[in-house]
Amino acid sequence: MTSLPLTRSGVQAQRSAGGRVPVRANPWPGRLSRVARLYGPLALYGLFTLIPFYWMLVFAFRPAGSDRPVPWPLSFANFDTVWNGVGFSTFFLNSVLVAVSVMIATTFVAVAAGYALARFRFRGKGVFVLVLLCTQFVPGAMLLIPLFVIFKQIALINNLGSLIVIDTVFQIPLAAMLMSTFIRGIPFELEEAAMLDGCSRLQAFRATILPLMQPALVAVGSFAFIGAWNNFLFALMFISRQDRFTIPVGLSYTLGQYNIDFGALAAGGVVAAVPVVAVFAVVQRYLVQGLSAGAVKG
Template sequence: MTAALAETGDRRTAPPAGTPVTPQAPRRRRRTRAFDEVPRWQIYLPLGLYLLFTLVPFYWMLLFALRPAGSTSLVPWPVTFEHFEKVWNERSFGVFFQNSMLVGLATLVTTTVIALSGGYALARFDFRVKNAFMLALLCSQFIPGALMLVPLFEIFRNLRMINSLESVIIAETVFQLPLSIILISGFIKNVPVSLEEAAWVDGCSRLRAFRAVVLPLLRPGLIAVGSFAFVHSWNHFLFALMFLSEQDKQTIPVGLNTLIGADSVDLGALAAGGVIAAVPVVIVFAFIQKWLITGFSAGAVKG
């Protein structure tokens, strides 16, 4: 009797012959149909307003940088580059640009190399104070850089490094390292240890296995960490203002501040300087956008 009931129950619940077993397909079709029925303007209108809100300040900056001095036109015509020539030649923006590029590239290299070694140690080795060290790295992100200006200034003064680009590079690297080490550690954890173990079996040392197996897989993460280190050091104003006093050692953020006078502001020159400061950052993100998204995706999902 039990077998008969089971057989009857099976006949009652079994789908007709030829029916595909996709119970969630109708629900998915309803969701897709509901999304298709949303008017397009409800999607594009908020996106357009957000895009307008984002691009208007950039257009305003380009307008002041490209239109002649004294013009009130809302269209930069006729186009002039007199403001760029003025800030580049008369206001020493060529020197500021070179100093900022040197600080940014040096910070990128030092931060990436040190974070790579520290992140590998946290990802592959176990030691007693590992959790406490990770907690200290996280807590250091809550300390604003302004609180460390006086101690850093005293340290660099005793080391006779005031008014040198090396002091800014060291300060920028120190403040970029905690987050960079945490990110690199997450990227390395996504690389299976079995890949390194296979290289060890083939006769590779730990360093050679790391360079041949792990390092190529970390390219998106390294690009993400390095790009943020470069952009942060390029835009940072406080350290360069405090540690650099001579004009030929200053960076672009400090140079922009010198364009603001006590009684008047040359808006054309200030806008041209802002465009010069923004162009490298835009170029960096335009070229590394694909790697940046891939790196964040690899760091967010643990394999």
């Protein structure tokens, strides 16, 4: 036990002699505690996060019958099975159609509502905001039955239109509040100046606000895309024709097989993950501000 303080002071002396005066008195215990406090837990959590992803990649890219812990030699047989055999090429197109439509529709509707909230005072505004906030508590799963009845009445069952509509509806409240927070942060004087120069309100908006809104547009659009891409229950309830399936439904049918083809399941998972991961890579910079501005600060 006595050797430890000696080593400490020894290192300290060395450091001081080198001309760089350490801020902390004991650099080594400091570094050790940094490992225990920071890198250790981070590595553990990183493993918890990454092992499941890695497992999926191994099973997706490994040839059938292989028991190796690495996907080598690379094999694309599983992707051929899901893409051409199971029909993921169709599911993928359907999902892209739904997610892109939801992204565009949500962005337009949310910009309009967000602008109204940020720039106008009007009767009923308080109620409107309250309803937007309360929708955060409305569970999609609970509305399966009445929504099914509605979509049956307007003949949108087995139609991707039903998914576009309902996914947009569930994205709008958060998106509108996010937009409103963002627009409120842009000085009104910019628009005012443009309007004094003879622009109409819409022209002023396009000339001054729209260029500044790019981060908010990217964030809202990406959240909407991810939400729509991942939606499962509505697609399961409203779509029963296999050529209209979206990716999550297709994936759930792969899961539901009596003898699950695990290679195909993993490859399907990779197909489902790639677009979301790509969008996430773009949007994660805005995630921290975005979610808190929309969901917590209201």
